[in-house]
Amino acid sequence: MSGLKLFHTTMSGATEVAPRLAETEADVQGLVETHMETLLGVQFLASEYSTGPVHGGRIDSLGLDENGSPVVVEYKRGLDAGVINQGLFYLSWLVDHRAEFEHLIRDRLGATAAAQVLWSSPRLICIAGDFTRYDVHALREHRRSIDLVRYRFFGRDLLGLETMASVSGRAPAVRRVRRRSTVLAVKGGQSTALDELAQALDETLLGLGDGVNCVQRKTYRAYQRLRNFACACPPQKTKLLVYLKVDPKEVDLVPGFTRDVTGLGHHGTGDLEVQLRTLQDLDRAQDLFRASYAAA
Structure with a gap:
């Protein structure tokens, strides 16, 4: 991750802990959803949320950030040039279906939280093994709040998250x-x-x-x-x-x-x-x- 190296140190020496990708995309998604508030500052709402037969898609994760902004989280195991466009596709659907999202929040978090959703700044968080320079450049062309986050696993129980790029749509x-x-x-x-x-x-x-x-x-x-x-x-x-x-x-x-x-x-x-x-x-x-x- 940007040349960062992690070492396990003991009295006898130091051993590098090699970074690795997840075996499957679901491994990343499951871990982040379990600890979403700690890792991203986002309350987890739903996984693999169906956008209906007409739209024909499933949002990897839905959440609500600490300011009340709706959040779509999309995951890719490695490098995938389509992750931003896919995420924006789902984010547009979410903005067009506000009542459905507020109903979900009402069920999960209560009526007060549903009434305080901040629709002026919906967010997309893309978590992937890597991003290209074209991905980073593409962020500047959009009027949405987008975060590109690169992940790596270290050893058995260490997860690293690195924010590669962020843009504000506001x-x-x-x-x-x-x-x-x-x-x-x-x-x-x-x-x-x-x-x-x-x-x-x-x-x-x-x-x-x-x-x-x-x-x-x-x-x-x-x-x-x-x-x-x-x-x-x-x-x-x-x-x-x-x-x-x-x-x-x-x-x-x-x-x-x-x-x-x-x-x-x-x-x-x-x-x-x-x-x-x-x-x-x-x-x-x-x-x-x-x-x-x-x-x-």
Whole structure:
């Protein structure tokens, strides 16, 4: 995987653990579906979902991500040039059959979850043994949120996932949201400094790497790679709250700047709360932002 080598080390030496593909596509699919929330940040809903006799297909996996966006997951054992087009074919079907999908969610997760589906940003995740440069280029030609994820098995019980490329189908919406947030801050009596801080935070999180997708919900804005890595809440009177996917136990918590919110109710996802009051706070949080991004 991009030249990455894995070694098993002992006192007597080191032995390379050779990467391998799955024996069958079903081996990859079964493992990911069993641990989908941990691996992808997606709640598993259905496997081999039939699109009906007219459409004549089966969606490998259906899920709902942590922001409420519908997710289609397609798998290929090795390299397959048709995986993106096949996935987009199923994603288009899903968007055209919203009521059916919401009925599925109502059965699995309840009426509240079904009423909060975010149809503005449906996602396609393709998991395969490899992708070509043509696959990566093709992503830029689509107006959907797509993630290309390469897998490898190592030994008997290790799985590696590498995000090869990601594109957001909502880039224009991100720019509109940024301007709207400025207006809301001014109307709400927020200071110019806090408004500038919110814009600087937005630019910082979007600039951490390629393929960052910004998803706007009513109570927070999620910054997403394969999974959410940051959730920013609307400005409060004197500060901004950002929640990160960083283990608070691995951070030297600073009162008034970082807080462990594990088990505490809050908007967005993540157990580490970062409180930003000034641009200096934003600079102090850079390493935390990068750590959360790298883990997504």
